[in-house]
Amino acid sequence: MRILITGGCGFIGSNFIRHILDKYKDYKICNLDKLTYAGNLENLKDLETHPRYKFVRGDICNKKLVFDIMKHSNAVINFAAETHVDNSIKDSNEFINTNIKGTQTLLDAAKLCNIRRFIQISTDEVYGSTNKPSKEEDTLEPNSPYAASKASADMLARAYNVTFKVPTVITRSSNNFGPYQHPEKLIPLFTTNLLSGKKVPLYGDGLNVRDWMYVIDNCEALDLILHQGETGHIYNLGGGNEKTNFEITKLILRELGRDDSCIEFVKDRLGHDRKYSLNTSKIRKMGWKPKHSFESALKETISWYRENRKWWLRLKP
Ligand code: NAD
Secondary structure (H helix, E strand, O other), rough: OHHHHEEEOHHHHHHHHHHHHHOOOOOOOEEEEEOOOOHHHHHHHHEEEEEEEEEEOOOOOOOHHHHHHHHOEEEEEEOOOOOHHHHHHHHHHHHHHHHHHHHHHHHHHHHOOOOEEEEOOOOEEHHOOOOEEEOOOOOOOOOHHHHHHHHHHHHHHHHHHHHHHHOOOEEEEOOEEEOOOOOOOOOHHHHHHHOOOOEEEEEEOOEEEEEEEEEHHHHHHHHHHHHHHOOOEEEOOOOEEEEEEEHHHHHHHHHHOOOOOEEEEEEOOOOOOEEEEEEEHHHOOOOOOOOOHHHHHHHHHHHHHHHHHHHHOOOOO
């Protein structure tokens, strides 16, 4: 298989590239990444000279470049996105460009190339705030500009399948955590703040609930969908670990030997969704379940940030 991965220098994409090259000894990967502030060549430094890996710096909105690369691929996995909700509240322009127009550019190229599988990486945030586990067929009610841009991309992936028979599949995952996640996101932000002797900024009352999944478990689910997912289908992916932000904060504080005095409650995010929750029975029926326990994966993740100070120090404001 020759896979075009977009956004592979980010958090999930870099973990996924390592997973695929390790597991499948005849697969080739081309990684197209613009290297925004969130993309980091250090994430894949160990693969720089790998014979089955190629990196191209470029924008998924660049039609000619996308077509030139895609014609040598038979599968596409679109991880590339603007991903930080807070940034989308400040200015949503880049979210519209990359997350919507970029996806459209990739889908247009896929229409012309002989692509056997196109995976659009989406998020549980497209369902909006909910008290009951969202199913794949539920109505989308995105509340942040980020979530709205991802929902739009989902709609395009669906439409290109129905209209042009582009073999799209959509995955909607809950919050991932693990190594190589940018220190703007909750778990690495709080961990690296505490490792730098700073406090941790907790939004509102801290009682917003998210489901958490270790990134390696997500990579395994994506691997299964790449090979056995059904065209035109949507798959929810979640770890089954619903926790309030306050609970996550307490676990990080405990692991780093700190107490509640390190918490600084800050003004809530605008439109902050109260709860995301996923029904993952569809992927579980295919035989996938998370292999890592939340507690041990969180400990491992915190250790990784402890041991890789040089990696995150350059990224922290
Ligand atoms: P990330 O922010 O760590 O990385 C995004 C990558 O995309 C970066 O390497 C960046 O340089 C690249 N990129 C951005 N704009 C680009 C463009 N125009 N052209 C080419 N490359 C571009 O993101 P992540 O956390 O790894 O998330 C990957 C995907 O998974 C995203 O689509 C995101 O919406 C989705 N997702 C993430 C989570 C999570 O918890 N991290 C949860 C659900 C869904």
